[in-house]
Amino acid sequence: MKPAIVISARDNVATALDALEPGRVLEFGAVSITVGEPIPRGHKVALRAIHAGEAILKYGSAIGTATAEISAGSHVHTHNVASDRGRGDRGEAEGVPAPRLAEPPEERT
Amino acid sequence: MSAQFAGYARPDGRVGVRNHLLVVPTVICSSIVAERVAAAVPAVGAALPHLAGCGQLGPDMRLTHETLAAYCAHPNVGAVIVIALGCEQVVAQMLADSARRAGKPVEIVAIQSEGGTVRSTARATEIARRMAADLERTARVPCELSSLILSVKCGGSDYTSGLAANPALGRVADRLVDLGGTAVLGEVAEIMGAEHLLAARATSPETGAKLIQIISRVEAEARALGLDIRGTQPSPGNIRGGLTTIEEKSLGATHKGGEHTPLSDVVPYAGRITRRGLTVMDTPGLDVESVTGMVGGGAQVVVFTTGLGTPTGNPIAPVIKITGNARTAVSMADNLDLDVSGILDDRESLDAAADRLFAEVIEVCSGKPTAAERLGHDEFAIHRRNPTI
Numbered sequence: 238m239k240p241a242i243v244i245s246a247r248d249n250v251a252t253a254l255d256a257l258e259p260g261r262v263l264e265f266g267a268v269s270i271t272v273g274e275p276i277p278r279g280h281k282v283a284l285r286a287i288h289a290g291e292a293i294l295k296y297g298s299a300i301g302t303a304t305a306e307i308s309a310g311s312h313v314h315t316h317n318v319a320s321d322r323g324r325g326d327r328g329e330a331e332g333v334p335a336p337r338l339a340e341p342p343e344e345r346t
Numbered sequence: 347m348s349a350q351f352a353g354y355a356r357p358d359g360r361v362g363v364r365n366h367l368l369v370v371p372t373v374i375c376s377s378i379v380a381e382r383v384a385a386a387v388p389a390v391g392a393a394l395p396h397l398a399g400c401g402q403l404g405p406d407m408r409l410t411h412e413t414l415a416a417y418c419a420h421p422n423v424g425a426v427i428v429i430a431l432g433c434e435q436v437v438a439q440m441l442a443d444s445a446r447r448a449g450k451p452v453e454i455v456a457i458q459s460e461g462g463t464v465r466s467t468a469r470a471t472e473i474a475r476r477m478a479a480d481l482e483r484t485a486r487v488p489c490e491l492s493s494l495i496l497s498v499k500c501g502g503s504d505y506t507s508g509l510a511a512n513p514a515l516g517r518v519a520d521r522l523v524d525l526g527g528t529a530v531l532g533e534v535a536e537i538m539g540a541e542h543l544l545a546a547r548a549t550s551p552e553t554g555a556k557l558i559q560i561i562s563r564v565e566a567e568a569r570a571l572g573l574d575i576r577g578t579q580p581s582p583g584n585i586r587g588g589l590t591t592i593e594e595k596s597l598g599a600t601h602k603g604g605e606h607t608p609l610s611d612v613v614p615y616a617g618r619i620t621r622r623g624l625t626v627m628d629t630p631g632l633d634v635e636s637v638t639g640m641v642g643g644g645a646q647v648v649v650f651t652t653g654l655g656t657p658t659g660n661p662i663a664p665v666i667k668i669t670g671n672a673r674t675a676v677s678m679a680d681n682l683d684l685d686v687s688g689i690l691d692d693r694e695s696l697d698a699a700a701d702r703l704f705a706e707v708i709e710v711c712s713g714k715p716t717a718a719e720r721l722g723h724d725e726f727a728i729h730r731r732n733p734t735i
Contacts, residue, residue: 252505252588279588280588298539298542300590314588322592322593
């Protein structure tokens with residue numbers, strides 16, 4: 238079994254498929270990182286340095302924003318990532334993307 | 347692979363995968379009688395005990411009526427007994443009319459006019475035995491897969507859900523829709539952060555706008571309360587499992603609606619699903635309320651992916667449980683129908699897992715009982731938004 242998986246080439250995190258110990262070297266194509274701290278199974282590890290304020294990318298899409306400087310090989314989770322959606326505590330209006338269109342389907346009769 | 351299954355052709359043209367005698371209480375007060383009547387005909391009896399039916403304000407009252415009426419007309423139901431109390435808000439006759447319009451035999455038994463629990467239970471049980479005998483004689487016939495509405499659901503999600511079980515289910519949804527069938531996806535809070543992927547597949551500007559509008563409403567509700575939905579979405583179990591934000595959960599969850607299904611409609615809770623393709627239903631994230639709504643909308647079968655394992659079933663629709671977590675496949679084996687954990691350790695390709703799941707859906711629709719059915723998991727809960735008055 239692979240120790241971790243990167244879902245999209247755009248992603249800046251990998252998902253651990255097993256618990257990862259510090260010092261373990263992970264290779265994803267040309268990218269090689271050394272695990273810097275224990276990563277529980279199913280949790281995310283940074284593929285490169287991510288600055289505070291930068292988007293965390295998984296599935297090729299933004300899943301939140303870094304709230305601290307994150308080094309390659311670090312654990313990426315609720316302690317250093319904030320969600321940008323459903324944040325009633327922030328009080329501001331949030332933008333949502335405009336829909337694009339596909340082919341119309343057949344109506345069920 | 348067969349493009350047919352063995353189902354029940356109904357007089358209104360819809361197709362069922364089960365042939366239940368539905369015993370539906372109008373109100374919480376008649377729920378116990380309804381449960382006892384259904385238990386007297388265990389092969390086909392399905393009760394819908396619920397907490398509503400009285401003391402509800404306009405919109406909630408409508409939702410209760412519409413959900414119960416939708417179950418009375420559902421294609422997995424062959425006959426209906428309505429158990430009324432007599433003084434409640436829900437109108438027994440409206441539920442009976444819904445069943446009758448769908449061409450189903452229906453009777454009403456009212457506890458107050460019958461003269462109490464003992465007499466109403468005895469009278470309804472006598473009717474139930476007669477109806478059950480008729481239902482047990484009904485034969486399954488070959489039916490087209492295009493008549494299926496598949497509810498896609500996930501619950502107790504962990505990191506394996508978005509990597510294995512949801513993509514496998516998404517391939518099944520793609521294939522069913524390619525064959526002319528329909529998939530329905532609920533839980534709008536769990537689309538938040540992935541709505542751009544679905545809106546891009548909308549078949550009309552109105553449908554795309556409706557999707558965005560219902561998701562904006564959930565965010566507006568969080569703003570009105572001044573709350574961060576984190577802690578609820580993702581849940582504490584999700585966070586322990588490695589899911590950090592609602593966006594991450596949504597991106598993993600939305601896979602199960604397919605990769606190329608057209609978003610053809612957005613419907614309200616328990617609203618009738620009428621367009622082929624992918625429908626999004628406006629349901630909450632709570633598993634039982636969500637499944638209750640999607641089945642009410644007409645889904646005959648549910649595929650429910652889970653990372654941590656959950657027991658949820660439904661009174662009238664089979665709920666097929668699949669997991670991509672090899673440990674859960676062992677620890678929660680009782681509650682699971684299919685293990686697709688091989689996707690993550692290269693024992694099985696995603697396509698091969700989707701093939702097995704598709705075959706399982708056809709078998710279950712043709713009568714194979716699910717784990718939830720074998721264990722008697724028949725959870726039912728109608729969504730409500732306002733307090734009881």
